[in-house]
Amino acid sequence: MTLDLFGDAPDDARHDTLQPDALGPGAFVLRAFAQSQLATLQADIDAVIAQAPLRHWLTPGGKRMSVAMTNCGEVGWISDRQGYRYGTHDPLSKQPWPAMPTSFVALAHRAAEAAGYRDFVPDACLVNRYTLDARLTLHQDRDERELSAPIVSVSLGLPATFLWGGLQRGDRTRRLRLAPGDVVVWGGPSRLAYHGIASVEGSFDAQAVRYNLTFRQAR
Numbered sequence: 001m002t003l004d005l006f007g008d009a010p011d012d013a014r015h016d017t018l019q020p021d022a023l024g025p026g027a028f029v030l031r032a033f034a035q036s037q038l039a040t041l042q043a044d045i046d047a048v049i050a051q052a053p054l055r056h057w058l059t060p061g062g063k064r065m066s067v068a069m070t071n072c073g074e075v076g077w078i079s080d081r082q083g084y085r086y087g088t089h090d091p092l093s094k095q096p097w098p099a100m101p102t103s104f105v106a107l108a109h110r111a112a113e114a115a116g117y118r119d120f121v122p123d124a125c126l127v128n129r130y131t132l133d134a135r136l137t138l139h140q141d142r143d144e145r146e147l148s149a150p151i152v153s154v155s156l157g158l159p160a161t162f163l164w165g166g167l168q169r170g171d172r173t174r175r176l177r178l179a180p181g182d183v184v185v186w187g188g189p190s191r192l193a194y195h196g197i198a199s200v201e202g203s204f205d206a207q208a209v210r211y212n213l214t215f216r217q218a219r
């Protein structure tokens with residue numbers, strides 16, 4: 001992977017409010033971008049979870065994932081012994097996934113635009129919930145059909161240590177603390193970078209959890 005930070009990035013990616021040097025080409029941290037909307041987003045997450053409860057998918061190898069997940073949007077990310085894929089229906093309820101709340105669509109679109117990606121219309125939103133023991137091992141997001149579209153991720157609740165690697169699994173990783181309200185946009189050459197969640201920070205509130213919303217154009 002080249003270290004030309006802006007060579008492949010969209011033109012207006014150098015917007016002042018961004019810290020485009022934080023990650024790599026095409027990847028932008030928008031610190032506190034969703035700060036003022038956290039309460040609305042959390043209420044909408046709770047409404048999605050009421051319709052499509054959080055669950056621990058099995059990996060294709062049969063291991064229970066420590067992160068609890070659900071989806072909203074036209075398609076949702078599913079994992080079981082059959083593999084990873086996107087599907088239009090919740091395998092638990094056999095119903096379509098809940099619609100994506102308008103607050104989610106608007107935020108994802110605005111964040112992508114702020115990072116220089118026009119016309120981002122996500123059709124999938126994965127809702128991840130992390131308790132203190134949850135981890136997400138280093139992986140690539142490659143189940144989406146449209147790899148030219150960016151991915152937008154929004155952090156809520158407890159802070160976490162995000163792992164950011166290169167295009168090869170063995171590349172060295174950097175650590176980045178993601179706090180509630182932080183939004184990260186990953187596109188261009190960074191779209192297939194390895195990444196994961198190393199740990200979630202505890203707090204005085206033993207009930208507290210971290211949520212992450214991941215917006216994708218999956219099909």
Ligand code: MD3
Pocket residue numbers: 126128136141151153184186190191192193194195196197212214
């Ligand atoms: C970098 N979620 O659901 S979001 C995932 O915090 C996932 O729940 C993490 O990785 C979480 O697949 C991290 C940040 C993220 C998402 C997609 C990426 C980083 C990415 C795609 C390419 C490169």
Ligand code: FE
Pocket residue numbers: 139140141195
């Ligand atoms: Fe991922």
